[in-house]
Structures are given as structure tokens and as C-alpha cells.
């Protein structure tokens with residue numbers, strides 16, 4: 001039968017679990033090269049090892065993160081496991097330093113997997129009054145001599161921006177390898193590998209895919225030895241993204257820059273509306289000159305933007321009143337801005353901080369907005385209407 005010769009500018013979805021191998025010699029070569037990333041169509045073996053649809057999406061991310069390699073996984077959490085496991089070689093655990101203001105799931109992973117199950121020596125570095133003290137960090141690095149330092153440039157849910165360039169320099173001077181979760185800032189705002197980080201990872205569930213319709217993760221780097229180790233770990237643990245999700249990611253990445261530009265512009269403008277509103281007490285957004293990280297964010301992101309996450313606290317005479325105000329606002333606005341516990345979707349979504357992180361942040365009036373790419377006037381109107389009902 002004649003093969004289909006239709007020309008397409010989409011990446012085909014290869015759903016094969018195992019691929020047809022040409023002959024025994026090619027099979028030998030394929031298995032020998034399995035830890036590499038060739039484009040040769042003859043060298044694909046099995047989709048848990050590598051898959052052409054997934055490779056095509058990885059190449060798109062390599063362009064965005066300006067890196068030598070990118071490996072997709074089936075969630076941000078598996079990307080975190082992959083990135084951290086590269087450095088667990090069984091030759092003694094050493095010390096690992098994690099910044100405290102990172103994604104809650106990562107913090108739980110540290111406690112329940114790295115410490116409890118794998119017995120790693122974990123230390124945490126916390127900010128002072130919403131700012132990471134670099135002198136205190138230097139002191140800790142010198143006394144701890146950690147093998148790995150792990151942090152995020154924009155913290156969640158307090159939207160604090162770390163002086164990442166200085167932190168990377170200090171960590172490298174102390175001999176540590178640096179892993180950065182760049183989910184919130186995105187490669188649109190900055191590329192941590194260009195500033196010396198060893199590994200950058202993302203929950204691609206968020207801005208990279210941008211439509212709240214897949215879960216995915218990615219680990220990026222330049223070092224070929226780390227790449228080898230990462231490919232091996234992904235293969236044996238099976239942290240591979242599915243070709244269908246990779247295809248969706250590839251299509252949605254085409255609009256990445258446009259989306260993030262609009263996300264950032266909308267958030268910048270909306271932060272001012274919230275800041276000037278009498279029913280809002282505090283707005284945490286690094287684009288506001290009053291924010292403690294404003295200058296750091298300007299320097300780190302080179303004026304490209306300040307991200308699209310805003311956390312704000314409702315006005316009220318006490319916590320009870322603030323909590324009631326937040327509940328009324330969330331209810332009033334739910335048709336246009338839904339309560340969804342994720343972020344980075346093209347549509348604006350919100351989350352009630354205390355319901356998710358009540359132990360760490362017992363602040364019932366606090367709401368985290370993931371600002372979308374909606375027409376700004378509509379977004380502003382929805383927010384103002386919601387606040388009117390409070």
C-alpha cells in the first residue's frame with residue numbers, strides 16, 4: 001500500500017510504544033546510543049527511552065531556555081525528582097541546601113521523600129523580613145559546604161524575588177551545584193543557566209503549556225555528564241512525557257512569548273488597580289515600586305516584566321472580617337475568575353492562600369491571582385465588580 005505523503009507543518013504524534021527497527025546492526029547501534037539524543041529516525045527504540053514527538057517539544061524548550069539539552073517528564077514533580085536524583089549517587093549523602101520559599105509540593109517532597117525515605121541531610125535557608133540575607137547565606141554555605149543548592153527566583157505565595165544572580169555566584173563559590181525551579185519567572189524573563197545555574201526545571205503544566213490542559217515537567221542543562229545521568233534516570237524510573245501531551249505542549253509553546261508578554265502587562269496594570277483600591281490593604285507584586293523586591297526584580301529580569309502572579313490581602317479590621325471579605329469576593333467573581341489551584345493558564349484564576357497553606361500563612365483575607373491574557377478592560381471590570389460586592 002502506498003504510504004501517506006501529505007505534507008504537514010505539525011509535529012506528528014508517534015504513539016508507538018516500541019518502534020520498528022531496521023535490522024540487527026541498526027538495533028545494536030540504537031541500543032548503544034540509547035543514552036544520546038540523535039535525530040536519526042532509525043534509532044528510536046521504545047517510547048519510555050525517547051520518542052520523536054517528545055524530542056520535538058524538547059527542542060522548542062531548548063530554544064527558550066537557551067540550553068544544550070532539555071528532558072520532558074510527565075509532571076513538574078517528576079522533573080524535580082529527576083533534577084535532584086542526578087546528584088544522588090550513593091557515595092554518601094552530603095549536605096543539601098533548599099531555600100524555604102519554594103513550592104509547597106517541593107517542600108513536602110523534601111520531607112517525605114528526600115529526608116524520610118532517602119535519608120538525605122537537608123538544611124533550609126529562610127528569608128528575613130521577606131528578603132534573603134546574602135551575608136547569612138554566605139555564612140551558611142561556608143559552614144555547610146552543600147553539594148546542591150535549590151531555589152526559586154519568584155516565591156509562592158508571597159511573590160518575593162530572590163537576588164538569583166548573587167545567590168548562584170555565592171553557591172558556586174562554595175562548590176555547590178545549583179538547581180533552579182524557573183516555573184514562575186519563565187524563560188521569557190530570564191535564563192538561569194546563562195547566569196551559572198547547573199540545572200533549570202519547570203512545571204510545564206504552567207506557563208510553558210499555558211492552557212491548564214496537560215501536566216508536564218522539564219529539566220534543562222548544558223553539562224553533558226548531567227545529561228547522561230538525567231536520561232538514564234528518566235529511562236529507569238519511567239518519568240517520560242506521553243507523545244499526546246508533548247504534541248499539545250509543542251503547539252502551545254508557539255504562542256509562549258506573546259502570552260507571557262500579555263500575562264506580564266496585564267498583571268502590571270492590574271497591580272495598580274488593586275493597590276489604589278480602598279477594599280484592598282496590601283498588594284504583593286514586584287512590579288510595584290513599594291514592593292521590597294522591586295529593584296531586585298528590575299535587575300534580574302532586565303525590565304522585561306515582573307511576572308503574572310499577584311497576591312493581595314483584603315482590607316478589614318481583623319482577620320475574621322478580612323476572611324469574610326475574601327470569601328465574598330471569591331464568590332462574587334467566580335463566574336469570570338474561577339478558584340482553581342494551579343497557575344499559568346491563559347485565563348485568570350485565583351486561589352485562597354489560607355485554604356492551601358493555612359499552617360504557614362494563617363491569613364484568611366489573602367488571595368493569589370494568576371493573571372491571564374484576557375482583554376485588560378474585561379479583567380479590570382470583573383475585579384472591580386467583585387470588590388464592589390465586598
Ligand code: PLP
Pocket residue numbers: 075076077078103105152156181183184202203204205206215216217342
Ligand atoms: N514547581 C512549582 C513552582 C509549582 O508551582 C508546581 C506546581 O504547582 C510544581 C513545581 C509541580 O508541578 P506539577 O504540578 O506539574 O507536578
